[in-house]
Amino acid sequence: MDRDMLQENDSRFRVSYWMKREVFYIHKNMMVEEVAWLMHDKEIDVLPVVDEQRKPIGIVTLHSILKDVLFERKKDPVWCRMESQPVSVVHEDDSILEVYQINSPYFLVVNNDDTYIGFLTHAELLKALGSYLEEWRETRNTAEILNIILDSAYEGVAVVDENGIIKQFNDAYSRFTGIKKGDAIGRHVKEVIDNTNLHNTVKTGVPERGVIQYINGQPMVVNRIPIFKNDKIVGAIGMLIFEGVTELYRIYERFQEKSLHRKEEKPYLADHNQNEYSMSQIIGESQAIMQVKYLAEKIAKTEAGVLITGESGTGKEMFARSIHQLSSFSSGPFISVNCGAIPEQLFESELFGYEEGAFTGAKKGGKPGKLELAQDGTIFLDEIGELPLLMQSKLLRVIQEREYERVGGVKKYKLNARIIAATNRDLKKMVETGDFREDLYYRINIIELQIPPLRERTNDIPLLINYFLKKTCTKYGILMKNITPEAMHAFLHYEWFGNIRELANTIEKLVILTEGPTIDVVHLPKYMKDKELLSMGYAQINKSSIIDESKHYKMEREKEMISEMLIKTGGNKTKAAKLLGIHRTTLYQKLKKYGLS
Numbered sequence: 386m387d388r389d390m391l392q393e394n395d396s397r398f399r400v401s402y403w404m405k406r407e408v409f410y411i412h413k414n415m416m417v418e419e420v421a422w423l424m425h426d427k428e429i430d431v432l433p434v435v436d437e438q439r440k441p442i443g444i445v446t447l448h449s450i451l452k453d454v455l456f457e458r459k460k461d462p463v464w465c466r467m468e469s470q471p472v473s474v475v476h477e478d479d480s481i482l483e484v485y486q487i488n489s490p491y492f493l494v495v496n497n498d499d500t501y502i503g504f505l506t507h508a509e510l511l512k513a514l515g516s517y518l519e520e521w522r523e524t525r526n527t528a529e530i531l532n533i534i535l536d537s538a539y540e541g542v543a544v545v546d547e548n549g550i551i552k553q554f555n556d557a558y559s560r561f562t563g564i565k566k567g568d569a570i571g572r573h574v575k576e577v578i579d580n581t582n583l584h585n586t587v588k589t590g591v592p593e594r595g596v597i598q599y600i601n602g603q604p605m606v607v608n609r610i611p612i613f614k615n616d617k618i619v620g621a622i623g624m625l626i627f628e629g630v631t632e633l634y635r636i637y638e639r640f641q642e643k644s645l646h647r648k649e650e651k652p653y654l655a656d657h658n659q660n661e662y663s664m665s666q667i668i669g670e671s672q673a674i675m676q677v678k679y680l681a682e683k684i685a686k687t688e689a690g691v692l693i694t695g696e697s698g699t700g701k702e703m704f705a706r707s708i709h710q711l712s713s714f715s716s717g718p719f720i721s722v723n724c725g726a727i728p729e730q731l732f733e734s735e736l737f738g739y740e741e742g743a744f745t746g747a748k749k750g751g752k753p754g755k756l757e758l759a760q761d762g763t764i765f766l767d768e769i770g771e772l773p774l775l776m777q778s779k780l781l782r783v784i785q786e787r788e789y790e791r792v793g794g795v796k797k798y799k800l801n802a803r804i805i806a807a808t809n810r811d812l813k814k815m816v817e818t819g820d821f822r823e824d825l826y827y828r829i830n831i832i833e834l835q836i837p838p839l840r841e842r843t844n845d846i847p848l849l850i851n852y853f854l855k856k857t858c859t860k861y862g863i864l865m866k867n868i869t870p871e872a873m874h875a876f877l878h879y880e881w882f883g884n885i886r887e888l889a890n891t892i893e894k895l896v897i898l899t900e901g902p903t904i905d906v907v908h909l910p911k912y913m914k915d916k917e918l919l920s921m922g923y924a925q926i927n928k929s930s931i932i933d934e935s936k937h938y939k940m941e942r943e944k945e946m947i948s949e950m951l952i953k954t955g956g957n958k959t960k961a962a963k964l965l966g967i968h969r970t971t972l973y974q975k976l977k978k979y980g981l982s
């Protein structure tokens with residue numbers, strides 16, 4: 386454990402932690418006699434001297450003041466009698482280890498404005514150093530304990546830094562490879578371990594579990610796990626598992642058989658099995674998503690109404706399903722209603738159902754609405770911001786009274802379902818502009834769960850890619866594909882305005898279109914490649930062509946988003962325009978431009 390690691394972010398090793406705040410200081414124009422009295426009254430040996438802006442300019446000591454008094458210089462301003470002894474000015478954020486190396490008995494401490502804020506002597510510095518040494522000893526002990534744990538592990542463990550240089554190599558690895566720990570540490574992993582991929586793990590950030598790697602001619606099962614710090618990959622751990630490979634295959638085959646059976650039993654649930662949605666199905670280990678998961682788990686235990694907010698494709702429905710699964714309503718159904726896709730005239734009957742003869746074309750025997758279908762379960766009102774005002778009032782009444790009637794009926798139906806709403810719009814603003822009822826807003830927004838966009842949690846991207854690669858390859862029954870570090874770089878730097886849905890679609894397209902086992906930059910869609918070239922800065926594209934490229938990229942994206950929105954709204958152009966945040970006429974123009982009308 387080195388010095389920097391120990392000190393990093395630790396305020397206990399900063400000057401501000403140890404200094405005496407302000408205490409006494411004197412103005413440079415004070416007379417020697419006044420200063421002498423002050424030192425006498427307050428029993429002070431040293432005093433900092435500051436100018437009009439409270440910037441430190443030096444110190445006076447008891448000794449120097451005594452001399453001036455004896456030699457009748459009592460009326461002199463203190464600045465012209467100031468002690469010429471060394472004094473140093475340090476910043477409050479300076480490290481005490483650096484300050485300790487400065488040869489000075491006193492330190493005047495300033496803040497960012499260079500204003501005097503405190504005083505530090507060697508006494509405080511020694512205390513700080515003592516505490517630092519204590520901490521260092523404890524950290525060293527922990528490091529030693531970690532080493533012992535590593536060496537007594539049954540699995541082989543190798544740790545590399547971000548450059549693929551081996552930093553740890555435990556006894557088990559050493560025994561298996563016959564390479565001494567001392568010879569392995571400090572060398573590039575490729576020189577030490579046969580067929581390793583750890584040097585790529587630190588580039589791609591993709592964890593790999595249960596992969597077969599031939600070491601010393603033997604097939605071995607290995608795990609490769611990237612290590613992240615502050616959203617950056619700082620290394621990777623390689624684990625060599627000594628279970629027999631045949632045994633692992635047996636377990637794997639058994640597992641495969643089981644999942645096949647499961648799918649045969651309920652083929653229609655293959656992709657949207659409600660029970661699949663526990664929190665572990667939500668891929669992501671970034672701090673941002675872990676916090677949302679934690680909050681969602683807590684919310685699930687209550688019966689409060691939840692409003693899930695976040696951009697399109699961030700996983701709002703997934704969270705809603707997980708909350709349902711973990712709640713006391715989990716034995717009931719999860720019914721999803723896309724408020725953005727139902728024509729205004731059909732809303733009421735869709736939500737509340739209708740009785741026979743309620744209107745021309747009404748089904749014989751009537752039809753239950755979504756609320757009725759969600760009885761004892763959860764009703765998920767997606768795109769709640771699209772709900773027409775009249776329907777907002779009706780929904781509010783149902784939430785307040787907990788009962789409703791079918792269209793054309795008089796019978797009261799009890800509402801016993803949890804309501805989860807979601808939106809990618811700013812409902813608060815809609816309340817201000819009168820587009821959303823304030824009372825309904827507060828009814829549905831007892832607790833808000835905000836899902837962060839993918840570009841704010843980029844360290845989830847490698848995990849998600851790996852997940853979607855596996856999912857798609859399994860879906861199409863093809864061998865698992867991998868992705869090169871360069872392609873991964875492009876994925877990490879792309880903006881993903883369509884969030885996880887866009888990422889999943891991109892992977893699916895790439896898996897289908899890429900021949901061979903490896904997805905590289907050349908296989909990526911053009912708009913991603915262009916971004917990648919620009920971000921890496923190695924493309925010698927002239928300025929005008931950059932603009933052309935970006936225009937082209939924007940048009941491609943726009944076309945794609947319009948098509949997606951039309952599919953989502955079942956071809957309803959008014960709704961699609963609303964969701965896209967553009968006027969209907971603009972949408973018609975764009976449809977014409979892209980040949981989509």
Ligand SMILES: Nc1ncnc2c1ncn2[C@@H]1O[C@H](COP(=O)(O)OP(=O)(O)OP(=O)(O)O)[C@@H](O)[C@H]1O
Pocket residue numbers: 666667668669695696697698699700701702703704767809885886889
């Ligand atoms: N964390 C995640 N892990 C795995 N898959 C995810 C994750 N988040 C979202 N997805 C997948 O991305 C797609 C979009 O997710 P979902 O429908 O929940 O998003 P949404 O925010 O409700 O979108 P919209 O606002 O457009 O309705 C789904 O296929 C979902 O399975």
